[in-house]
Amino acid sequence: GETFLVKAQAVDQFGNPSSIADLGGHSALSLTDSTGSLSCMGRFDGPAPGLIYSLCAVYTAAPAVVVDASLAETDLAASALPFEVINGPLGQIAFELSRTEVSAGAPLDFVLSAYDEYGNPYQEQAASNVMVADSEGELSGSSVVLNASGMGAGTVTLTRASTANHLQGSVFGTLYGDSDTFTVLAGEHAGYDVNLGESWVEVLEERAVRVNAVDAYGNPLDNVAATLSLSSLNDAAEGHQGLTMVDGTLVASMTWDEAVLQDQVLAEDGTFASAGGPIDSLDFSCPAPPVADLALAGETDLRLCLVSGQTNTITVSAAGSQDGGAAIAAYHFGFGAIDDSRQAQPTLLQDWSEEGAELVEVVVVDDNACADRASARAWIGESSGQPVGPVEVVLADESRIAGSTSSGTTTVELAAWDCAGDPASNGTLFIRSTLGALSSDISTLTATGQGLTTLLDSDGSGALAWSFASEIVGGDAVVHAGTTPGSAHGSASITVNGDARLPRVVEYTPVGATDQIWSTITLGFDEPLYAGSVTQSAFSITHPDGSEVTIDAVELSTDRWVTITPADPMDGTVGTWELSVASSIRDDGGGNYLSGDWSGARSAFSLSFGDVVDNAPAVTACILDTTEFRPDGDDHSGVDADGVVVQVSAAVTPAFWWVEVSSADGVPVQWLAVVGSSAVEDIRWDGRGADGLVVPAGRYTLAARSLDAALARSTACVEEVDVVHLVRAPESP
Structure with missing residues (x-):
């Protein structure tokens, strides 16, 4: 692959340079080599008659390569002296596995062959040590040394079950090839994995215990049926007997009625006995509990700047916590959705790599298993001057009146700061409310198609109008201001009086x-x-x-x-x-x-x-125009709509169409009734509950029915839709 210059000189019978112009010039020259891989990229005439320069490369390694030259339509030919072509830089590594299926813990043999990018064996080696890893990330530090032929062999032992693993070969951190897919099978049943998902539980709080049958390496097994007993190592929770495991999984509830440190749940079947990880059963109502304190770099609301995708590393400290009736024994730290972890020291180091906000919590535990909790919040945003952290939202009024043109509007004052703590000059905030309509005031409200936004002024502040004049129902309304990554948020609530909505x-x-x-x-x-x-x-x-x-x-x-x-x-x-x-x-x-x-x-x-005849026709279809929408006051189509339309149909026109909207836990939140005027009807839900307020984010079920004149109902046609709020409190779904 390395280019070199080939010089071909046409000569007369006495060895003098001779022009070949009458034979077609340098285009008549043909160059070949003994490997058949010679390729020439350019050709030009030299300073002497009949002297031809060619820029060429050979792609097959060989100890003695000969380049041959000949002229078309003549018997003139010549050969250069032999020269060696060695392999090029490492280009690929190929694996040959001894088998494509192996049990966890069993050896897997392999042979690897290294080549340059042209397929030549990697014999002249700049590096001979190949690091071998697997795509599941289990192997580390395994290596193979290439021999003089560019080959090597090795054996690995994998314990993590997988259906599509690969071996991977790399040199100096660069990946050069991977093997065909192979399967690592779980081993024989050897016990149970007992998991509560947390490192602590509150006394008298019911907690789900998940038990999975596993092999000797912790791989779950889905072919185990067993009868289990669950118990508390310290007899701090009432256990269970005769629980049936199906397909290798069992989920049961346990309640701790005694405060104790480092308890464990035991799972036994008469053959195997396995214990879960240590768990603290904690009492938060002790007469003399510890007093928890938590700070992030000394703050309870900490703004952090992302620089090149990473924040500074900060100290998360519960060192300000104080003893109660006994000495503090441990600290359970929790970060957002990550399971809590227990440690003896009150501090740890933490950094973040994504925009957003995260609630950090600590549960402080003393020697008597008495506990207290504290929290702090990290706000992470780009170093761009945009709002990061708590947004100040202040309302001009404590209450307003629904439907009133004179007393139905208030002013929303806003202030925000960037990740460095400076005013978010000319920053952008997204705004939404659970009731009423927002509009421009000192600041301009803009409908972007993806939500309502306002541009703050040079000192990071702004003001908008919030009106309830068009509402027929009151309640505790909330206005939210923030950024869509969640790196800034603030809210304020107002009591809206008045109710002109008729009950049903x-x-x-x-x-x-x-x-x-x-x-x-x-x-x-x-x-x-x-x-x-x-x-x-x-x-x-x-x-x-x-x-x-x-x-x-x-x-x-x-x-x-x-x-x-x-x-x-x-x-x-x-x-x-x-x-x-x-x-x-x-x-x-x-x-x-x-x-x-x-x-x-x-x-x-x-x-x-x-003794009546039910005449409600069967609902033959219910089709949603979107499976997700955002009721944020900026109504567009699809996911940017403020509502969802369900198109219902039946063979004949019913007396009424009826849609019941329920939350994920099955609680009805709204009922929509439409007088039947057609066998096909579009019914819109605007994302509000029966109380008139926009519902929380989550998945909702729409059950569509037809009703006859006696109000008998057909079987429901059910679809699901997600309500999404881009601007929300950090701890909200």
Whole structure:
């Protein structure tokens, strides 16, 4: 591969330089070599007649390479003296494995061959030591020395099970090749891995214990079925007997009823007994606990600058913590989502490599297993003058009135600083609120398509208007200001008074066709009710024979649930029973009357059940226009929309379309009712709960149903959507 100059001189019969112009010039010259790999990149005439220079390279290593020259259409030819071509610099390393499947802990033999970039054996070596690693990162410090032929052999032992591992060869940190994929199989069952996920637990707090069957090297096994007992080493928690492990995994709950240090959970099956890592069971209500203190480089809110992708290393210190009734024994440090770690010393060193904010926590433990906790926050941002750290958000008012043009607006004052602690001059903040509308004031509010932003002035401050004049409901509204990486954030809340939203019945049992005997009717409303309006006279039940049923009791429980108890049970086989709820029912917040027909206007509510025909058509499809959206006041499409549209369809038009929105834990947060006007309907959820406030970030379930005139419901068509807030408190999801 190294270039060299080839000089070919045409001569006459006496050895004198001779022109070959009449034979085609230098293009008539042909150069070859004995390896067949000669390649010439350029050719030009020399100063003498018939002298031709060629810039060439040979790509096959050989001890005696001969270059031959000849002229086209003549029998003239000549050969240069032999010369040696050695291999080029190292270009690749090839592996040959003894097998493609090996058990954990068993040896794996291999042969490696080193070549230059042209495929020549790497015999002339600038370095002969090849470091061998694996793609799973288990091997370290393993090496093979190449022999004179550029080959080497070795054996490695891997214990980490994997399905797609590779051996990798490198020299001086440069990777030159890897092997074919091979599998490391887990070994035989040898015990259990017992994991609580944390280094401490609070007394009387239920904690999940996960047990995995493992081989001798800790690899999980999915083919083990066993009966286990779980116990506390110090008898500080009540154990379990006869637990069944399925597919190598068992999850059970344990509760520690005694404070103790360095307990362990034991998992036993009669053959194997394994212990989990040490765990402290802690009492945070001791009469004389330690007093925890935590500081990051002396601060509880520390701004850090990223320089070349890294912050300075700082000291995380709980050294300011004080003894209580006993000496401090240990410190459990936690960083965000990382599991806590226990150590005896009160300090550690930490740095960060990504923008954002991280809550750092410490639990301080004394010799009596008494504990206290403290936290601090690290704010990490680029050294660019943009806001980093706590944002100051101050409201001009403590309360406002929903729907008021004169008392429905307040001013939001903002101030921010950069990572060095200087005012964030001309910095940008993203703004969102859980209620109301934000607009320009001293500062300009800009809709970017990805959220509302405002540009701070030269001293890092600004002001916006926040109006509730268009709202019909109040509550505790929050305005958030920050950056989308999460490296800056601040918020403020305001009480918004007023409620013009009419209550609705959103859950009811029984309904539709039923042959059961019912002793009660249960109604759920979408907001708390005024107890004085929930009277027996507001409810009536009509018997299938047309007579009015005597109601013994009407009970309002947990604010929004009403239970109606008739004097006699209601037999669904007798005929059609009818319930009517008067529009005199009022909510507790604003005294608004019932909207029983879900129109938003005052109206009674009614339903039928018993010997009726359910006519709610099956929902054949429910399609979301996005699987993620951001209700931030800057409405665009897709993920940048302020809401999600679910398109529902059925074979025929129902009386109503109904969508129930529930949080990830299954709690309903909103109900959407639309009068049926078509067999296909678009229904939009704006990311607000029934209380009118924007819901927290998370995954929500939309269950779409059709309803018939008697309010009987079809089977739900269910889809999920994620609500995302780019601007949020650091500890929020």
